[in-house]
Amino acid sequence: MISTIDQRKEFELLKRAYEKAGGDASKFLNKRVASLIISGDKVIGLNGLTGIQIFPQQIQDGVRARIVVEKNTIIQTPIHICTGFVEKRGLQKVIFEIEIGDNSQVRFVAHCTFPWVEEFTHSALALVHIGKNAKMYYSDEHYHSDTGSVILNTTTKAVVEENGLFVNNFVLTKTRVGKLHLDASVELRENAIAELSAKVKASKLDQVLIREKLDLIGNRASGIAKTTVVALDQSKVRVVNEAYGVGDYSKGHIKCEEITKGEAVDVSTVPVLKVMNELAELTHEASIGRVNANQLQTLMAKGLTEEEATELIIKGLIG
Template sequence: MDIVKAYEDEFNQLVELYENNTNDKSLKNKGVASIIVSGNKVVGLNTLKGIDVRSKTRGDGVVIIDVDIQDNTVIPIPVHLCTGFLEKKGEQLLQFNYNIGSNVKVKFKSHCILTKIEKLHHKMISQMYIGKNSFVTYEDEHFHDENGGIFVETITYAKLDKNAFFQSKFYATKTRVGRINVVMDFDIDDYAKADLESKIYGKKDDKIDIQEILRLNGQYASGIAKSSIFATDSTQANVINEAYGNGAYSKGHIECNEVVKGSDVLVSTVPILKVVNEKSELTHEASVGRIRQDQLDILMSKGLDEEEAINIIVNGLIS
């Protein structure tokens, strides 16, 4: 692990927060590729054979991180990404550029640690190219401060080359989210497949916006975009799932499931399907439901209060 000497204390603070929230001790393991960002700088970096990482901070404070993975690279242990912010207030602007070669197999585990913060704007834009026949998974989990003063924008643009596979899992279920805007826009080539999943738990006056876009441009391209939202109190949630059947024999499915608890909750879901090629096939599902009172009664009869009972049900639904 290459720790920037001037930021060693900051590195250790962020690693401690990471370990407390995730119970994962991987960040200091020299056998694990990792990128650790605090505020507007990279404070820790560890690379392995086949992975090249470069970073710089622009004059406007944007941290730019380029991640290149060579053709035919297989990384058996997940690459860890950790972004955090240690000040009480501020702004964090990140841009990740991924260039993943052909015949690569890799898994990314990303954690965003934004606890103990009063007010923050965190924006991360990711540009991804995934080469032919590559298999990539990306898990992104968020931990935010419970005061709701955080505004997160996470925007991903990805190009999947022929026969590539990409799976994305975005989770924000263990803490309040504050305000969050998730955008995933995928360009999918011949025989390539994208599997997108987002799960978010909204509390109090949280605001949630999700937009997932599948551009099925290649023949036999396929994709799934699935969102699950649990909205309580006065949460507002808006989900837009889009699929465009441009390639012959392409298949796409979009799905949104929203569960509400509270008379002031406001949720909406909008599916958009556009078939350009007559040989394309697109489908969608959407549902808005509620927690049944009998479920709560059973759990509360075992000594749990209502909030504890709701959390158990939520964990079963969206964790």
């Protein structure tokens, strides 16, 4: 699994960072768990299973990996993907091409860990194709350094075929963000379902731009795109959530909730709904502002200070 001493050291570093961030690194060494571990531009761990094929390839400044889940494959244990960078400066490009065969069901748990970086850009592109009646759950959690100097560009483009399901959760709440540009879009065929979700905590001078987009192409396609952001200090956050209703009886809902705390926060959201079929139905809800006063006072009436109450409410919102 690990071929050189240097790679073993690198693996140990990543493992340490991963566990520090609350992850369970034992999964990486478990032969019964499919996994892909990337450090910088190298693959330092790889384990496939019956029905899952992973084809990694080194590219300039990064790794491209094609992940194929064969038809009619149901994987009970999540596929673990760990992407890390243990240097202080640099660029990392990661391209995932994920193909989920018809009638298959798979769950991914991805962690991106950059705990020591000072000047670093991570560019990730995920091209996802989910076959008919297939289900894919992708959970992507990030742990950055506390310098706020990470530039993260992450793009997901997914196509979900008839009766398929795609659930994508992005989380960056435990460390500084730096600069984030998240762009997730999904095209849904007949009866397909998608849920796109992003949870981000921005602080100090962090900058966040999030775009989540639902293209409800097929008849009775349905989707929800929801963004939850806590913006503190002088952080800047822009959220644009879009839904396009094309198919008959397609349904889409977009939701953006942004909690602000800090006199210099700069936060906005723009919902875009476009119906191109009179039978389609799109809705949206959005809120920006301080923590709900009723929630605050409910907790304060139990003895929490305003700070403690705010912290608990935010913890609930973004985990």
